[in-house]
Amino acid sequence: MLTDYPTERSRSIGERVERFVRDVVVPYERDPRCESHGPSPELVAELRDKARAAGVMTPHILPDGSHLSQRETAAVLMRSGLSPLGPVAVNTMAPDEGNMFLLGKVATPAQQQRFLAPLVSGEARSAFFMTEPAEDGGAGSDPSMLQTTAVRDGDEWVIRGRKKFITGAEGAAVGIVMARTGDGERAQATMFLVDLPHPAIRIERLIDTIDSSMPGGHALVMIDDLRVPHSQVLGQANEGFRYAQVRLSPARLSHCMRWFGGAARADEIARAYATTRKAFGKLLIDHEGVGFMLADNLIDLQQAALMIDWCAGVLDGGSSGTAESSMAKVAVSEALFRVADRCVQILGGVGVSRDTIVEQIFREVRGFRIYDGPTEVHKWSLARKIKRETLGASQAG
Template sequence: MSETAQPNIFGVSDKAKAIGDKVEAFVRETIAPYERDPRRDHHGAATDELVAEMREKARAAGVMTPHIMDDGSHLSQVDTAYVLIRSGLSPLGPLACNTMAPDEGNMYLLGHVGNDELKRRFLDQLVSGESRSAFFMTEPADWGGAGSDPSMMKTICKRDGNHWVVNGRKTFITGAQGAKVGIVMAKSEEEGAEGACMFLVDLPDPAIRIDEVPNTIDTSMPGGHATITIENLRIPADQMLGEAGEGFKYAQVRLSPARLSHCMRWLGCCIRAQEIAVDYACRREAFKKPLIDHEGVGFMLAQNKIDLKQAELMIYWCASVLDTGNLGTTESSMAKVAVADLLMTIADNCVQVMGGTGVTDRTIVEQVFREIRAFRIYDGPTEVHKWSLAKKLKKGWKVANA
């Protein structure tokens, strides 16, 4: 039985199982062969041409944006886990099926906070897979802006008649280059609207300038992770997402499930990396027997199997909490830390088992290793989540001992 063909002990619906199994077949049979396709940009990510071609095949196969139904409703988080894990069986799978960050998280946010007009104008083009999006929140450290501490946000917005004017800088904005939809966070000091605000904007816009797109260790996300200058960006007031001053609350609506979605997709990649490593270890011989028969190798792969199951259990547990209607910030922080660390060990073991081949681009194993390393930082570094959890422990202790 493969790692993706497990008994249904998590309450996954029959609908989600049918969707997920269809996605798995599509990713394995149609998308995995594209892993050798040379159409990559100078950062190593799939070009828009390649993404468009794969998405045409996803539409034809009926697996485009499979976690969002035709009526706009989303699968439950437990059901989403079943589908997104399978979309992640190739690093290209989430791109092809439109389950990739940041679009997946942005669609979730718009679906839960956006009004009908904003959904029609901005969400529909994302769900169809016709456009990509970017989420403008993180700011440069050399500017003293917001990173893991959003209260440090220095990008500001001010009212001007029936518009808001935004000025500031952003960094590590995933997918900004080539995106058609942007969600911009800025801080308001206006009386009655103090706090963070979110705005939807059409991209590109001359007031949003891409200063650089640095090369990074990961290469799975088109558009890279850009540094941005925003200068006198005028946004109609009706393009504010939700209410003024509520931006940080909306960010949590997005970030808790988005962290978990990362875990789902990268678990799929590590399942595939384990399959490749096991196949290699069973075929490659050294000292007159297959590598897997050497304890040093076989035990690493055995530990990987254990860790894959632990990661899966953590993902489904957190998904079930989110399905109760709880924002699940504590649970998503725990899942992000635990799953990222487990997957890092799994990916590292796969590279080690495969030796020289493991560090080449002959398989996806080396890419999975790089992507997981970046994942331990994105959507909050491990240390920030642990610090947040420690604060909650201290608060609970004070309450218990008051």
């Protein structure tokens, strides 16, 4: 169950993306190059060659460099997400999609030519180096705990620290490294653009995680005396936390869009099974226990679609959408997990096997409840907002 198109432009792009994903990408889901730490570089290159030939590479960024509206992007990214390999093939996958958005907003023209253009073309992948090991007391959901440091040395910055769960670091050509550049009462941070691979950035290991759709997996990384010229500061020094907010709201919503497509595909498979498989003398869907689960899926998917559209409209209106994206991320991730879980249950033994893609979609959506901020952190942030607004209103009264 995919949403309608908000514009004819998005319809034209979205229909081509959906046709490409269903016809070309889905058959690759059983390819042995789909590995535990994401599709192999060879598979990514092969899929992207086919996406270019089909005219669907990086479909949310137009030839003139402009970006579809968020509501249009939702219609396109949902369709790219119909297969876990879809966003990889058409270049709408995290972290690249969020990094392209950030570079388009903040990078200088020279930086865009050097670092953004290869990402938009799909010739390169990127990684965003922010999260740090909990065992080091580093930043996770609380970016103010950032331990990685960058110290100015003439026309260069020297960066030291460790990063963890860095998606796509292995095989990436572009890195955005976030490091602390000021102390005192208010922590400050700066983002740096880095060519990868780099001898000062060492991957200690790839971490085995529940998901397996993102090329390069999730890495534990040591950054040891990395020297970066000042010309590769992204935006302005000490503005890293502000730029992170530029990236985070749209990136949270993009996750919702992509994984909505996956959950919708799982629901399609569960529906087909329930309307053809018989048990105890009738179709599975005629048993209320199954039929009601599919009805609940329909409700959850509709509510998730409305949350995505609402938040996209807020962002299109020029708002930072911090609270709105938190609400959407919580509501959508929880709803899509319920949908995926029901699909596994409806399929029974088939659902926990790899005979369908439902098992992988279940794993991917489970990770989504943590990625880009766990549900509980977003609720905590929203509760703080409620407290501020309520106390402020009572004091004003």
